[in-house]
Amino acid sequence: MAQISSEETLIGQNDTPFFHPMPWARNPHLQTMLPRLLRRRVLFTPVWHRLDLPDGDFVDLAWSEDPHQARHKPRLVVFHGLEGSLHSPYAHGLINAAKARGWLGVVMHFRGCSGEPNRLNRIYHSGETEDGTWFLHWLQREFGNVPTAAVGYSLGGNMLACLLAKEGAQAPLDAAAIVSAPFVLEACSYHMEKGFSRVYQRYLLNLLKGNATRKLKAYPGTLPIELAQLKQVRRLREFDDLITARIHGFADAIDYYRQCSAMPLLNQIAKPTLIIHAKDDPFMDHHVIPDPDTLPPQVEYQLTEHGGHVGFVGGTLRHPEMWLEKRIPDWLKTYLGA
Structure with missing residues (x-):
């Protein structure tokens, strides 16, 4: 123990x-x-x-x-x-x-x-x-x-x-x-969508979207999403659905969360x-x-x-x-x- x-x-x-x-x-x-x-x-x-x-x-x-x-x-x-x-x-x-x-x-x-x-x-x-x-x-x-x-x-x-x-x-x-x-990870993703935690979600999401934007401009086609669609993303789980899960072989964000939780x-x-x-x-x-x-x-x-x-x-x-x-x-x- x-x-x-x-x-x-x-x-x-x-x-x-x-x-x-x-x-x-x-x-x-x-x-x-x-x-x-x-x-x-x-x-x-x-x-x-x-x-x-x-x-x-x-x-x-x-x-x-x-x-x-x-x-x-x-x-x-x-x-x-x-x-x-x-x-x-x-x-x-x-x-x-x-x-x-x-x-x-x-x-x-x-x-x-x-x-x-x-x-x-x-x-x-x-x-x-x-x-x-x-x-x-x-x-x-x-x-x-x-x-x-x-x-x-x-x-x-x-x-x-x-x-x-x-x-x-x-x-x-x-x-x-x-x-x-x-x-x-799944429980944390739900928690980040509640109360004041949404402020942190917005902050992290803006960082992720900024990084993804730079990547798409430097290496077009390396992410499974276009800039116009990226701008519409409003939640971390949505980012993980559209990008993280898809490029790393997971079915969706929930599948990624469940397979990768420690x-x-x-x-x-x-x-x-x-x-x-x-x-x-x-x-x-x-x-x-x-x-x-x-x-x-x-x-x-x-x-x-x-x-x-x-x-x-x-x-x-x-x-x-x-x-x-x-x-x-x-x-x-x-x-x-x-």
Whole structure:
């Protein structure tokens, strides 16, 4: 049975700190949006590298430093969320925290998420583990076998959970952490169409449509939709029906959601893994919370009362603290080194 962490059970455990939200910012929407206001600037100079894939496409990597000079250092890989990138506050914040610990950090951008459209008639999705798996094995071949961990946020967290389950003990990772992952995609899609969550749906949908527009202009015919039809899309589920599902071989969005949700696979994770959810996450509801009896002992699950979606902002307004940037490295140091 997995280790289960809650605010009650964590009190007095220095090695498993629980989250204290900023006193005046307990609201889940404030927690979700604050990082974008407080972490606008990347605090290090990234080293960019375009990695060609076996099928002729590419993914872009953003390193914390020159990987050839730092090949001996423990590695931390970040898989971002839907339409995220290095410039997402959670991504560059954690990479900077890893760099401060003496680790080599890298963000693997999903296809088309680094600012330039990818070439082929495919994109990325919540269950597309092939690129992540290929990249992790490439990393091991190219830079040697040193302690390596991966962290997945939101969509990237669901993808990482699927990857860990599929690879099992053969996963080229020593440990992993997963934050705010939509483990039941269908339920999350319905939740995003209710109340204030529709604001987030509109924001994400505009990012997706903008990316798809750039791809259609750069590589006409690589998506199964025309620009005029794309402009009419009003829901994430509609986007997944018309584009994500069709180009990746699913019958429709619901088929995609049901085949790619990580929840049924969590019991197959063989590597030490920390999973963090907030009860008040506005992107999802109780359906994403796993039954502790189904989790293997190497999975530690932490459910906080507050935190929003990939927020978890503590401290004070004058001295804000990004809790994930301490919690995750503190947990991973057992596997990557202090």
